[in-house]
Amino acid sequence: MISTLLLRVSVVLGLIGMTLGMVMGIREDFTLAPAHAHLNLVGFVVPFLAGLYYRAVPRAGASVLARYHAWIAILGAIVFPIGIVVVLLSGSAVLVASGGVIVLLGATLFAVIVFRTTRRSAVTTHSAAAAERTAVPPL
């Protein structure tokens, strides 16, 4: 299930991001604050929300596009914050630029998936199917 991958990877990246925040606080060196912020947001919050969306709307999570989205989002969530670290410490912007493009590509795929699965017809069909599954059988 692609939602499981997103939920699990996001909490791990969130733990790494929060640990980086603790380390920054202990060392009183906030140079890497933008990397910490983006790892927590692009690595934890955003993929966790996508994982929840795929749980709430299984049709969206079952699509092939969702698979592409998940892997691209995970790749971007790793490459982008590392790219921020590199640009802050060495000035080279190659990795941060590539990471940014990957993150944007993943976000675009997710936007397409959300638009497709929130169309009135898609929502109605899904709700009807869900209602059928949870319907209490007549006595």
Ligand code: HEM
């Ligand atoms: C254990 C948890 C966390 C710790 C110890 C922590 C620690 C820190 C520290 C020390 C800073 C730098 C403050 C400064 O520059 O004066 C910071 C900045 C920031 N943190 Fe966290 N943080 C944690 C969790 C989070 C989470 C979960 C998010 C987002 C979901 C987040 C988002 C941010 C943002 C947006 C900034 C500002 C970055 C900037 O100014 O460039 N943090 N955090």
